Amino acid sequence: MSSAAVAMDWxxxxxxxxxxxxxxxxxxxxxxxxxxxxxxLEEGMKKRLEEMxxxxxxxxxxxxxxxxxxxxxxxxxxxSMFNIKKEELIPEVDKLAGAAQMLDIASGADVSLFI
Amino acid sequence: MSSAAVAMDWxxxxxxxxxxxxxxxxxxxxxxxxxxxxxxLEEGMKKRLEEMxxxxxxxxxxxxxxxxxxxxxxxxxxxSMFNIKKEELIPEVDKLAGAAQMLDIASGADVSLFI
Amino acid sequence: MSSAAVAMDWxxxxxxxxxxxxxxxxxxxxxxxxxxxxxxLEEGMKKRLEEMxxxxxxxxxxxxxxxxxxxxxxxxxxxSMFNIKKEELIPEVDKLAGAAQMLDIASGADVSLFI
Numbered sequence: 550m551s552s553a554a555v556a557m558d559w560x561x562x563x564x565x566x567x568x569x570x571x572x573x574x575x576x577x578x579x580x581x582x583x584x585x586x587x588x589x590l591e592e593g594m595k596k597r598l599e600e601m602x603x604x605x606x607x608x609x610x611x612x613x614x615x616x617x618x619x620x621x622x623x624x625x626x627x628x629s630m631f632n633i634k635k636e637e638l639i640p641e642v643d644k645l646a647g648a649a650q651m652l653d654i655a656s657g658a659d660v661s662l663f664i
Numbered sequence: 665m666s667s668a669a670v671a672m673d674w675x676x677x678x679x680x681x682x683x684x685x686x687x688x689x690x691x692x693x694x695x696x697x698x699x700x701x702x703x704x705l706e707e708g709m710k711k712r713l714e715e716m717x718x719x720x721x722x723x724x725x726x727x728x729x730x731x732x733x734x735x736x737x738x739x740x741x742x743x744s745m746f747n748i749k750k751e752e753l754i755p756e757v758d759k760l761a762g763a764a765q766m767l768d769i770a771s772g773a774d775v776s777l778f779i
Numbered sequence: 780m781s782s783a784a785v786a787m788d789w790x791x792x793x794x795x796x797x798x799x800x801x802x803x804x805x806x807x808x809x810x811x812x813x814x815x816x817x818x819x820l821e822e823g824m825k826k827r828l829e830e831m832x833x834x835x836x837x838x839x840x841x842x843x844x845x846x847x848x849x850x851x852x853x854x855x856x857x858x859s860m861f862n863i864k865k866e867e868l869i870p871e872v873d874k875l876a877g878a879a880q881m882l883d884i885a886s887g888a889d890v891s892l893f894i
Contacts, residue, residue: 554764554767556764568817585815590746597745597746598745630831631820647783649786652784652787655890659770660770661890661891662770662777665882667878668877668878668879674882712862775886775891776891777893
């Protein structure tokens, strides 16, 4: 979705909280799989994505970042809650921020989605 | 929610992606149940819905569609990813579309929800 | 998020439906844990939240409510579907409402999120 948005010249702000934040830890995106409900589909999907030569989630994030129109935020309360340090996060993270900053950005956005 | 929205004379656009898209396959909505976390509640809920003479998900979708105010989109990248063909989808699907078209519609909407 | 929002002087409307509604039952929030996918993280998180002297979910809800800027809605169709009576819900619930009322409020809001 972010990929389509930057291709449309939109400015994208991704705020990672709770489970999302965990995905920002170095090496975590590479391990990411499907939710337990859909575990049986994981292998087929991964194989298919390879056949399609689809970029991996981290490669895709870096591509979107290179557009210059993506800002990535890590949720500070979640970092405390799960005891995650800034050094553990991928270097593409732009800012550490609380919910107030996220809501502020969301209120000025054309589309805000909680995924 | 869509049912309430069309009853309010709203125009509804439903974009089905990832798990959502799978629900558009013929026969899939009839099999739909609850997520593994809530599996234990499924039987009670289904029984209760029958007692209430609640329409099934597919019957409800057809009712909303008959209002003429619902457009259903199937996400094309997801179709590739899960190798789903157009012929496998229910006939109520109006358009195959990518994320760009979805974002475009969302940006002009009063309410956009990712469910 | 609601906590940050009321601190910013925003008016917050929380509409609880489906699983969310179940959380409004007396005693339910105290039992709340993580989704099955993340069950293994639950103990660590709960311990950490205690160390941080973080309020429990229900304490937090009451704090936000005391701001006078939070309105809590319980979804009436869900109440029927799970056979939940008004007396089973926490006293902080302000209104019983259907999806139409929720959509009406969402359409006038700056930010609407489905969580």
